[in-house]
Amino acid sequence: MLDIKFIRENLGIVKQAVSNKNSNVDLKRLLTLDSTKRALQTETDQLKKQRNEVSKQIGLMKKDRKPCDDLMTQMRETGEKIKNIDRTLREIRIEMDEILVWIPNIPHKSAPVGKGEEHNKFVRDYGEKPSFDFEPKDHVELATELEIIDFEASSRLSGSGFILFKNQGALLERALINFMIDLHTIEHGYTEISPPFIVSSACMFGTGQLPKMEEDMYKVKDEDLYLIPTAEVPVTNIFRTKILEEDDLPKQFVAYTPCFRREAGSYGKDTRGMTRVHQFDKVELVKLVKEAMAYSELEKLLINAERVLQLLEIPYRVIELCTGDMSFAATKCYDIEAWSPGTNSYLEVSSCSTFENFQARRMGLRYREKSSRKVKLVNTMNGSGLALPRTVIAVIENYQMEDGRVRIPQVLKPYMRNLNYIQK
RNA sequence: GGAGAGGUGGCUGAGUGGCUGAAGGCAACGGAUUGCUAAUCCGUCGUAGGGGUUCAGACCCUUACCGAGGGUUCAAAUCCCUCCCUCUCCGCCA
Known part of the structure; x- marks a missing residue:
């Protein structure tokens, strides 16, 4: 398997390798998914950060017997959002893997290029x-x-x-x-x-x-x-x-x-x-x-x-x-x-x-x-x-x-x- | 096949809902010291993803991960469900 980061940054090399190995994969689709994935991950990470902070706060408030129902309601909603994004993310990862695992390794420079x-x-x-x-x-x-x-x-x-x-x-x-x-x-x-x-x-x-x-x-x-x-x-x-x-x-x-x-x-x-x-x-x-x-x-x-x-x-x-x-x-x-x-x-x-x-x-x-x-x-x-x-x-x-x-x-x-x- | 126990960081081993990314020990790495093939002391020390700073080395923020996958909850290593694996005993058998 190739590193997705490498593919992202060296698309030309990977394309050439795929062709030299008589293979065929949808690299364009892979990179589209990759950028969507990263955007969604940044988003869900933000939400999780927020949830972690507020949950900690709720814990402390409960200890002090302060009311915190509104915060809990709020976090329940945040939780739903997270769950939805994560579900999409999971699907994207699966689709990415389906492409990624089919990408052949890149031949060494010294290897003779040829079809058969x-x-x-x-x-x-x-x-x-x-x-x-x-x-x-x-x-x-x-x-x-x-x-x-x-x-x-x-x-x-x-x-x-x-x-x-x-x-x-x-x-x-x-x-x-x-x-x-x-x-x-x-x-x-x-x-x-x-x-x-x-x-x-x-x-x-x-x-x-x-x-x-x-x-x-x-x-x-x-x-x-x-x-x-x-x-x-x-x-x-x-x-x-x-x-x-x-x-x-x-x-x-x-x-x-x-x-x-x-x-x-x-x-x-x-x-x-x-x-x-x-x-x-x-x-x-x-x-x-x-x-x-x-x-x-x-x-x-x-x-x-x-x-x-x-x-x-x-x-x-x-x-x-x-x-x-x-x-x-x-x-x-x-x-x-x-x-x-x-x-x-x-x-x-x-x-x-x-x-x-x-x-x-x-x-x-x-x-x-x-x-x-x-x-x-x-x-x-x-x-x-x-x-x-x-x-x-x-x-x-x-x-x-x-x-x-x-x-x-x-x-x-x-x-x-x-x-x-x-x-x- | 039947019964039980358990799967936590490189290893070992604590931890039963919030201050635990995770005690202690070992190993490793950096340093100090000792005249000796090693001991002692101090420090550092998980992985992976995302974002940012930087020419780079590097650094900062953040998320996830305590067998795997779901679920409950504001919050899960910790509770529930499913699966996988390991160990012990019994049965069977090379």
């Missing part, structure tokens, strides 16, 4: 794409032959868009999770969190999934609860409504959770295999930092996420998203894409975004600055480190051998009973 993914910017790549002297298979073929994923069984259980790992597939999934968490805790200094997988609508609002992504989430029937679409939601919201001390920052967390996404509106996209599913595992990195650190820490977080693929020895590239392609709440966003020989393309395995204080304002997450003692909004950011199914795809496709076996990456061996191959 064709305008994203190449940042860097890493590693050599493997060359095979046979026709590489894709993950569906490999996994089915190796009997490490059972797509038939998962659809019998839950329909399309779900994964059932088995045998060494399940082991690989678990190994990757442990490898990633160990890397980020031991090597990178993140604090491990295992949060609830179901959270309140307040949390969903806090990180910006609500109201915009309502249709994309699984909601618990009869409860004000949603299945998390990413660990970002519970982890970023840990200190929702709190005022931290400056010395508490930065905080950096790593969390493994499953992620649940309805993927409404993406029917027919990436239907083969497990590139796009309704439930997937992910190891997520989240940082809470001071304002000045928002961008330098994002770069570090990105490097921490990249490290996973480097250690797995999987080629990848880093892309910076253009304004039109980045999410509602982000100001800057990098995607890490792992090479998939089976499809001869790159797969997004991580998205690292910073939000400045956009999420913090929504969730009331602040910290007290040490020198000035002033309360300031925390800056939040997160990135996948990494998303599991697509990393599994990258591993088995890049490490496949002509006979259908898959070599196990060196760093995963300790997590996989020191096996050398995934084989039937």
